[in-house]
Amino acid sequence: MTVQLSGRLQAIADLVTCRAVLADVGTDHAHLPVWLCETGKIKSAIAMDVRKGPLLRAETSVRLAGLEDRIQLRLSDGLEQLRAGEADSIVIAGMGGILIRTILQKCPDRAASAKELILGPQSDPDQVRRQAQNLHFRIDREDFIREDGKYYPLIHLIPGEEEAAYAEEELFFGPCLLRDRNPVLKEYLLRRMRTTGQILEGLKKHSTESSRRRAEELGKEKRLLEAALNRYEM
Template sequence: MNKLSKRMQAVAALVQNTTCLADVGCDHGYVPIYLIQSERIGHAIAMDVNRGPLLRAEEHIREVHLEDYIETRLSDGLTALAPSEADGVVIAGMGGALTKRILAEHPEVWKKMNNLVLQPQSEIEEVRRYIYAEGFHIEEEDMVEEEGKYYVMLRCVPGKAAPLTDVAFRYGGYLLQTKNEILKQYLIKQRQQFSEILKKLEIQKLMPEQTVLQKPELLRQSATQQDELQQKEDGSTRRFERQKELEEKLAMIEEAERIMGEKI
């Protein structure tokens, strides 16, 4: 049975040096099934916070007669896993904030492991920073595109390492060093998107706006007119802040291009 999506195949490929794998948020249980069948691991604990996914996983495990190799547990994150019970973990398909919460709640469990394979759906930079702050580092990364969406997966191992630069935390030091082709595609799309938005903001800035009235005149205006003027001032401030944010993101992309050694 290999019903893994491209994203989950990339996640499974990062599982290394693991005897017993904990799969947090196991859903259908396809990752541990695949890894057992390919003799990459010897045992797995498939865990999910909801009963429904566990029942589906149990059904799939029975279909391939792997009940002796994969057990299931109802668990909120790593709660149902004891320290040293597994030497590797997969946490995939969750938001970055949730991924960090799961790790932060049970450091006594995952800090005894050889490998963490993480695939946060958002806030990837924050997850990278958290891993380094907690005494682990990223040894390998991958990035895939599937149905128009981009996914990053990280293999983290114990041991402190030199902190990454801001651009490496943002886009992945390993991906930059290996000149990952999917990252190149992603950066091109990001550059186009940010540049187009920046042009629209610059056009808006050039459009004539009603001059803000001096204080004596402002006092004679109705409350509604004053609110309208304030909204325009607020809009200008937000536009300036957004423009600055986009310029910083474009500068980060240029730095990523420099590291990868080519203009993309």
């Protein structure tokens, strides 16, 4: 084995179910496709990145693993250099949710042709879940990882329609995570609740228009956090 996965990448690898071709968007060092090929979990991979530097690092990883015949490297802005139907699994992780949403919006035919999407937004996960619905994918599984003091939601999607519309707190924090009462998510929610409460208390000392708007935003966030935490009491 030539690579060791971080906890976050291992959790992503655990969500891969299709054993054929995987496309890794924003591959960086290509550790994920290398590990998946070395362990026999996939047959081949297409490792893509928008920058040449990460692709050079990926090339080194692939060469050291002796996987040049199984992992293709492509300079690609999102999914642009992937053909529709070319990959069974598509991983887009390690970037913000708005960027992931944009990648899916720009190449909907490529995304919709996959058998599974594994998405790891580092912010704005609600935007990713909304866009997945637009592509007629449904959330099959989710995970929530804490690594080096940061939290990472992971979303596994398969083609199909959701049986019911998501509640607002489900879009933000994950329907499967809330249903399963994920303990790491609960830790995150409690932490966010404390921080939000402290900021709201501080804003009470100010009467500017900007502080009022900020208090309104945080009030909405607090209500979402409360709704999510209530799921743990049901």
